[in-house]
Amino acid sequence: MSVARRWSIPLLLLLIAAGCKDQGAQAPASGTSGSTAAPAGGAGATIGAALSLTGPAASYGALQRAGIQAALEEVNAGGGAKLNVLIEDDSSTKEQGITVFQKFINRDKVSAIIGPTLSNTASAADPLAQQAKVPVLGISNTAPTGITDIGNYIWRDSLTEAQVIPGAFKKAQEKLKFKSAGVLYGNDDVFTKAGYDVMQKALADLGVKVVGTQTFAKPDRDYNAQLTALVSAKPDVLVVSALADNAAAIVTQARQRGWTGAMLGGNGFNSPAFIKNAGAAAEGVMVGTSWNSLSQDAANQKFLAAMKKTGVNPDQFSAQAYTGVIILAEAVKQAGGKTGREDINAGLAKVKDLDTPLGKFSFTQGRDARHEPSVQQVKDGKFQIVQ
Amino acid sequence: MGQQVLNGIFLGSIYALFAVGYTLVFGVLDILNLAHQAVFMLAAFVALALVADAHLSLWVALPLAVVAGGLIGIVLERLAFRPLRGRADSNISGLISSLAMATVFEAIALQIFGPDISRFPQDTFPDRVIQIGGATASLLQICIVAISVVLMAVLTLLLARTRLGRQIRAVAESPRAARILGVNVDRAIAMAFFLSSALGGAAGVLFGLAFNSISPDVGRGVELKGLAVIILGGMGSIPGAVIAGFALGVIEVFTVAQLGSSFRDVVSFAVLFLVLIARPRGLLGRAAAREA
Numbered sequence: 032m033s034v035a036r037r038w039s040i041p042l043l044l045l046l047i048a049a050g051c052k053d054q055g056a057q058a059p060a061s062g063t064s065g066s067t068a069a070p071a072g073g074a075g076a077t078i079g080a081a082l083s084l085t086g087p088a089a090s091y092g093a094l095q096r097a098g099i100q101a102a103l104e105e106v107n108a109g110g111g112a113k114l115n116v117l118i119e120d121d122s123s124t125k126e127q128g129i130t131v132f133q134k135f136i137n138r139d140k141v142s143a144i145i146g147p148t149l150s151n152t153a154s155a156a157d158p159l160a161q162q163a164k165v166p167v168l169g170i171s172n173t174a175p176t177g178i179t180d181i182g183n184y185i186w187r188d189s190l191t192e193a194q195v196i197p198g199a200f201k202k203a204q205e206k207l208k209f210k211s212a213g214v215l216y217g218n219d220d221v222f223t224k225a226g227y228d229v230m231q232k233a234l235a236d237l238g239v240k241v242v243g244t245q246t247f248a249k250p251d252r253d254y255n256a257q258l259t260a261l262v263s264a265k266p267d268v269l270v271v272s273a274l275a276d277n278a279a280a281i282v283t284q285a286r287q288r289g290w291t292g293a294m295l296g297g298n299g300f301n302s303p304a305f306i307k308n309a310g311a312a313a314e315g316v317m318v319g320t321s322w323n324s325l326s327q328d329a330a331n332q333k334f335l336a337a338m339k340k341t342g343v344n345p346d347q348f349s350a351q352a353y354t355g356v357i358i359l360a361e362a363v364k365q366a367g368g369k370t371g372r373e374d375i376n377a378g379l380a381k382v383k384d385l386d387t388p389l390g391k392f393s394f395t396q397g398r399d400a401r402h403e404p405s406v407q408q409v410k411d412g413k414f415q416i417v418q
Numbered sequence: 419m420g421q422q423v424l425n426g427i428f429l430g431s432i433y434a435l436f437a438v439g440y441t442l443v444f445g446v447l448d449i450l451n452l453a454h455q456a457v458f459m460l461a462a463f464v465a466l467a468l469v470a471d472a473h474l475s476l477w478v479a480l481p482l483a484v485v486a487g488g489l490i491g492i493v494l495e496r497l498a499f500r501p502l503r504g505r506a507d508s509n510i511s512g513l514i515s516s517l518a519m520a521t522v523f524e525a526i527a528l529q530i531f532g533p534d535i536s537r538f539p540q541d542t543f544p545d546r547v548i549q550i551g552g553a554t555a556s557l558l559q560i561c562i563v564a565i566s567v568v569l570m571a572v573l574t575l576l577l578a579r580t581r582l583g584r585q586i587r588a589v590a591e592s593p594r595a596a597r598i599l600g601v602n603v604d605r606a607i608a609m610a611f612f613l614s615s616a617l618g619g620a621a622g623v624l625f626g627l628a629f630n631s632i633s634p635d636v637g638r639g640v641e642l643k644g645l646a647v648i649i650l651g652g653m654g655s656i657p658g659a660v661i662a663g664f665a666l667g668v669i670e671v672f673t674v675a676q677l678g679s680s681f682r683d684v685v686s687f688a689v690l691f692l693v694l695i696a697r698p699r700g701l702l703g704r705a706a707a708r709e710a
Contacts, residue, residue, distance in 0.1 A: 085532075085533045085534065086533065086534075087535075089533075089534050090534075218679065218680060245674075245675070245678070245679070246678045247674075248679050248680070248682070250639060251679060251682070252625075252629035252631055253429055253628075253629055255425040255428070255429070255671070256422060256425055256426075256670070256672070256674040257674060257679065259421045259425055260422070263421065276535055280629065280631055283630065284629075287545075287547065287556045287558075287559075288554065289547055311540070311545075
């Protein structure tokens with residue numbers, strides 16, 4: 032009997048099995064990371080926070096947790112409503128996000144939910160909360176569509192890519208005077224794909240010619256093929272829509288490919304982890320941001336001081352997470368101290384011109400965030416606001 | 419164009435190195451070692467720990483990690499394969515026990531290193547770019563291709579010229595005949611696992627350096643590619659695995675650049691499918707005469 036024939040059936044099964052295996056098994060199941068930062072007893076609202084503490088978005092989740100804990104200390108030390116936050120890991124996946132939402136809604140009976148970290152997860156998990164009429168406040172979902180359109184219980188304090196990118200690109204063009212661009216984006220993720228759509232429109236509005244467009248998938252490690260194709264088209268800038276882990280690798284490999292020009296990133300670049308992992312390659316990369324670290328507003332200074340106590344370097348994600356808790360506390364206050372799901376949802380609608388680290392904060396008619404964005408650039412290993 | 423060929427050769431050299439070890443064990447034992455990818459991953463982590471935590475130079479850490487890979491291979495053989503040897507269905511049960519070992523190895527890595535992506539420190543390798551004609555390659559990439567080619571050449575020489583190589587080939591041909599002629603079959607098989615896993619480990623370290631991201635599941639994508647490479651090259655054929663490794667690397671790079679990343683694996687596996695229809699033994703596969 033021939034070797035090939037004897038092995039053909041096991042091999043076939045194996046290929047199928049291996050193909051399927053990759054889909055769901057990227058991170059360990061986690062249900063044990065629940066932690067509380069406030070005493071559970073007494074009158075107060077219980078909030079569930081679904082954060083990506085493991086998986087590709089783990090670098091954001093850790094910062095969000097720090098932001099939430101910093102805000103809780105402040106809110107609970109004040110005289111107003113007491114909040115109690117349960118933090119669970121959504122593993123950066125839709126599946127785990129849904130599991131965590133179900134736990135919050137049915138078992139923990141939370142008044143409201145913060146998160147999940149990724150738009151991709153939110154698009155799958157938020158409908159559960161909408162159905163159960165539990166208000167959700169997204170603190171980092173920036174896909175322009177498919178989040179708050181889910182329904183009238185879904186809110187967010189994060190500006191969408193559509194709100195940040197056009198302004199950021201305009202400012203970048205004023206500084207760099209580019210006329211052509213090569214674009215690279217992740218086409219298997221709601222957020223990076225949506226970011227690409229906005230970037231494409233922003234570039235067209237600025238009259239920038241796109242000389243090449245390439246794609247990648249989240250698990251990819253090698254971007255040399257795409258970068259070679261883009262660099263050979265000789266664009267003035269490279270525009271990249273990617274999550275922080277991919278972004279660091281892309282920027283590093285682009286520099287290795289001999290690319291010395293400017294690079295513009297989407298919101299995924301907004302993480303200290305990006306700079307840490309990309310090292311010197313990150314220098315000069317420009318990103319739109321919803322948080323101005325240099326803002327002298329009292330609310331921002333208070334946030335910076337609170338973060339100093341946690342020992343975590345503040346960034347946009349921790350600022351938005353911090354703001355999320357402040358907004359929920361304000362919503363409870365607006366609801367007259369009542370902590371029912373409907374009360375908080377009604378209270379959120381009344382939040383207006385609230386002082387937060389992000390600036391004066393209000394919601395739009397569509398329950399999206401409204402405040403001023405900024406642009407920042409990596410300089411000497413740090414994000415610095417471009418004035 | 420030239421640059422893309424270079425990118426393909428670079429990627430292909432890692433695939434080839436991975437697949438050479440994979441196919442060596444298959445050639446000797448007729449068993450697919452599905453834990454090969456886990457050895458690949460563990461060796462990368464060993465090198466990372468030596469460089470990042472023990473602050474060793476890469477040139478010390480690399481050979482140590484390769485030897486560690488080989489030792490893991492010997493453990494693997496003792497635990498997953500030797501107890502089953504001689505049973506009627508040892509091919510399938512070995513396949514499954516190696517899958518179990520892969521899961522165990524991944525769980526160990528998950529416990530020690532966590533689920534997130536780990537990276538080599540920034541200054542592990544000098545950042546230098548070299549011009550070759552119109553194309554550029556980093557010093558690291560050139561070293562990776564060179565190390566892969568040297569290791570594959572060493573393996574070929576070792577199998578062709580040394581006493582150990584002759585013993586391994588004799589066992590591949592017929593374990594019973596080899597035993598009658600005085601070959602220590604168990605030792606020859608253990609050494610084949612050592613060599614195979616050392617090469618797989620070397621591929622893992624080079625992959626980790628090349629793309630600077632190591633996680634406990636890093637081997638899975640490469641495992642599928644490696645499987646395609648050894649089938650394409652002809653199961654058990656070492657030159658076949660080398661040729662197929664480079665070919666798949668180049669095919670993959672051109673697929674991504676021309677058709678988009680969604681087609682990354684589609685074209686590779688379509689080629690595999692077509693080759694299997696036209697030539698079921700693979701490119702350089704042996705005729706199955708000795709089995710008859």
